[in-house]
Amino acid sequence: MGTTKRGSERREDALSRERIVDAAIELLDEEGESGLTFRSLASRLATGPGALYWHIANKGELLVAATDAVIARTVAQVPAVATPHEAIRGIAVGVFETIDAHPWVGAQLSRAPWETPTLRIFERIGRQVQALGVSGRAQFTSASALLSYIVGVSIQNAANGRLFEPSVDRADFLDTMSARWKQLDAHEYPFTRKVAAQLPGHDDLAEFLAGIDLILAGIAASR
Amino acid sequence: MGTTKRGSERREDALSRERIVDAAIELLDEEGESGLTFRSLASRLATGPGALYWHIANKGELLVAATDAVIARTVAQVPAVATPHEAIRGIAVGVFETIDAHPWVGAQLSRAPWETPTLRIFERIGRQVQALGVSGRAQFTSASALLSYIVGVSIQNAANGRLFEPSVDRADFLDTMSARWKQLDAHEYPFTRKVAAQLPGHDDLAEFLAGIDLILAGIAASR
DNA sequence: TGTTGTTATGGAACGGCGTTCCATGGGCCG
């Protein structure tokens, strides 16, 4: 692996771990997860696949690095607010929107759990859980329940967006889904059929935050 | 695609969608997600890769079918209990244990959301939410919050199990993780470092159920 | 400035993947 050393200026177009990771993020955002290959990445950087391996061990490491770069930016941008409750909502919204904008981040978070990206989120949540006054052992429980919920819902949400072509807009998508649910077997899926009617006009982010409030209410009730 | 027709008995070793899916499940359980290839599957069924495509459109469909078979078995085996609260815990435990035993099921659930397997779980949860007395619009919110939490935590848990070789046992795993967390930067990760001490002796399933109770407490509080 | 050794590059090649193609065989119906 390469450690670019010395203050001396190497060639202008020199590769570096950072340049590679940035290009990978661009590629993932533009072409989706399947658009990132060592060949496409190399061609974007005007080099060959072999050269990349001097800076990065394998594709897994590349994906972790790309995810970490994106998540680090996210947690850094969460606005400071007055109450822990609001702060947790802020983190939740940040993660939700990040994964919505970069669906590959979600997939990566569940594929490689408890890597640095996950820990960044966990840490931010944990501090606020502490600030809520949750006692010792319950801090871990509360923080990891929130983490799992936030990441879990965000992934589901982002995956939904890719169920149909990007051209299909949100209202049409919900209508299609609702119609499909209504055609399910009446005996096997009574509940799903009933709530299908609620699907159009459904606000994912609001629903998500309502879930956060549910969990926070639970934490408060059992404090 | 093939529709095996007629009551007549075809050759003894005839392929069928069902035989293929069963063999795929075996392969996934024994060799993990990367162990399932059309070639390995064909050789287990003593045929060639091309023959499989008569019964199954592509690998995605195969994975959905395999996941659905496993999840269907799971929801069918959830024991009947007295209260909706207990019933939801029962479903949660069933899903948790299924994904723990078949980690590939978890990956698949988040990759292809709102396919039949997810709907099966959603339906069971929804009925119990209804039985809890949750009112109209809140039913959807509550059921999908529970679904996301249950699937999200189960996936994280199963992924943890694959972080190290299967030979490493659970206590060693938690010790290693705890040690790693304690070495994080003191200024950037104060919370994570503090709860690292709680990691050994940590009971994932109990923690998971505690989170369920948190959410149910929240649902009850806001009913 | 010339020489030497390390750092870094990038093209070629390897094995394996999902998928497609197509020549062939088994079983039913006229």
Add this chain to the structure above:
DNA sequence: CGGCCCATGGAACGCCGTTCCATAACAACA
């Protein structure tokens, strides 16, 4: 018995991640 369609399975295509290695760029020293 002959024709036909369902079903089979092996070969081939184009891609992937990764490895290998010849060689270019650069730093240090004579």
